[in-house]
Amino acid sequence: MMRTPLGQVRGLGAAKSGTEHFWLQRLTAVANLALSLVFVGVVIALSGSSHAGATALLGNPWIAILMLLFVLSATIHMKIGMQVIIEDYVHDDLLKLVALMANAFFAVVIGLAAAFALLKISFGV
């Protein structure tokens, strides 16, 4: 019996994740609006600062928590955003796969490195 691709999926319903990226991009955008104010404030406060001054401010629990939230929200936001750009402009299948993978790696490395640095400053050692 011949089954078309449409026939194979008919009745299974939607994948239920179609708007996930759209929603996550808006969610993190709103979070970024508030958290980037904290980030800009911290950067201004630490412009030309000594190491002791920087670690004292970044090690403050409130500042550290807000900075960690900013890192989380911003890395999710930038990962999705770059994925959209790649999907729009990279048409070669293999190159697209490589670019999408590199994008995911970059976002994870940036997020983890920033989080590790902030935690190390907070916990001393």
Next chain:
Amino acid sequence: MDSPHAGSGRPLSPHLQIYRPMLSMMMSIVHRITGGALYVGTLLIVIWLVSAASGPSAFSTVQAIYGSILGQLVLFFYTWALVHHALGGVRHLIWDVGHGFGPERELLYRVCLFGGIGLTVLIWIVGYVLKGAAG
């Protein structure tokens, strides 16, 4: 008809180079470009944070580079990219809830364009005044 693409004679939809540049399309393009710049620029933030976590000598090296004229120039444009992209994001959020499609659309673009530049300059003035006050 030797190629399915070039010789088919089928009409193609016009692309960017056909259109006269307009504020709306330029702002859309710049929103993407600033997003991409912020993406790459996260490296600067990570280098700064990791140097602070590494110790005084690494941190003072990075502070010196970021405090140099070239460093300040890069950070100035990074600030602008952040503010411009943030205001553009607010514009998108307004559109998402179904507002801002009337004549006020032009105003939204102008707020983003001039507000982005204005706020960036303001942030840097505040930064330098505070730094001056701290000695």
